[in-house]
Amino acid sequence: MFEEQTDQYLIHSDVFSSKEDKSNNDTLVKSSLQFLILSNNTNENIKFDDDGDLDINRPERLDIILGIHFLWNGALLLCDFLLTNSSRFLNRIIFELGAGIGLCTIVASRFASRIISTDYDSDLLEIIRENMELNDDICQKEKIEIKKFDWKQCDCDKVDDRIEIIIAADVVYDDDLTDALFDVFIKLFQTKSNLQSIYITIEKRINFYTETLSIQCPAYEYFLEKLTELKNKYSLLIFEELNTDLQSIQQCTTIYNRTKELVGFSFVEYLF
Numbered sequence: 209m210f211e212e213q214t215d216q217y218l219i220h221s222d223v224f225s226s227k228e229d230k231s232n233n234d235t236l237v238k239s240s241l242q243f244l245i246l247s248n249n250t251n252e253n254i255k256f257d258d259d260g261d262l263d264i265n266r267p268e269r270l271d272i273i274l275g276i277h278f279l280w281n282g283a284l285l286l287c288d289f290l291l292t293n294s295s296r297f298l299n300r301i302i303f304e305l306g307a308g309i310g311l312c313t314i315v316a317s318r319f320a321s322r323i324i325s326t327d328y329d330s331d332l333l334e335i336i337r338e339n340m341e342l343n344d345d346i347c348q349k350e351k352i353e354i355k356k357f358d359w360k361q362c363d364c365d366k367v368d369d370r371i372e373i374i375i376a377a378d379v380v381y382d383d384d385l386t387d388a389l390f391d392v393f394i395k396l397f398q399t400k401s402n403l404q405s406i407y408i409t410i411e412k413r414i415n416f417y418t419e420t421l422s423i424q425c426p427a428y429e430y431f432l433e434k435l436t437e438l439k440n441k442y443s444l445l446i447f448e449e450l451n452t453d454l455q456s457i458q459q460c461t462t463i464y465n466r467t468k469e470l471v472g473f474s475f476v477e478y479l480f
């Protein structure tokens with residue numbers, strides 16, 4: 209989702225924006241990312257290239273259009289998590305909240321049976337479509353459905369009853385939206401019997417306040433408060449903070465730094 213910040217003391221994190229394309233007159237152009245696509249290391253997944261060499265752990269390039277929007281580090285961490293743990297998402301129906309430019313959608317389409325990519329911003333939905341076309345050789349377009357979805361007016365009847373996993377990246381920056389996000393989590397867990405887990409990655413937005421000379425992450429701190437409320441209310445949900453070190457989540461792209469401000473959580477429903 210597009211982020212608007214009005215805090216005059218905000219210190220922005222590293223983000224990635226479009227670069228002007230000198231080859232044409234358009235100002236909205238593509239930037240290139242390179243990901244290491246990991247192998248599952250099972251016999252049926254071993255492939256050979258035209259030269260007879262093992263086609264394994266090879267880097268693949270994704271071209272993305274950003275427009276006026278940004279690519280945040282939390283989305284890159286989620287892509288790395290998806291690629292490192294692809295077996296968790298294999299042949300699953302995934303529902304993505306706040307898909308932004310669609311990078312995680314494109315990566316997840318490689319192994320999900322279906323991914324429903326949602327955002328509230330209509331312009332972003334169009335950018336997702338453009339990025340799908342740009343990466344026709346990488347993403348599996350037939351698996352992707354793009355939909356507008358308003359967290360504050362969540363209509364569960366319009367969400368596929370078969371969804372099994374929710375993913376979201378860098379959607380924690382505004383307390384009102386965080387309230388709406390947790391409302392969506394609760395409603396979908398209550399109404400979608402196949403929904404088993406949620407994975408969310410966050411980059412803590414650090415603010416420096418001159419009045420108190422202190423560094424705080426108010427949006428993240430509020431997220432943790434909501435998380436505690438959810439834990440206390442739903443005993444059948446198991447919450448875990450993801451280990452984001454390089455041994456646990458392989459860094460499949462090197463265009464960002466895996467800092468301590470990058471965190472992830474999983475919510476898994478305990479099934480008897």
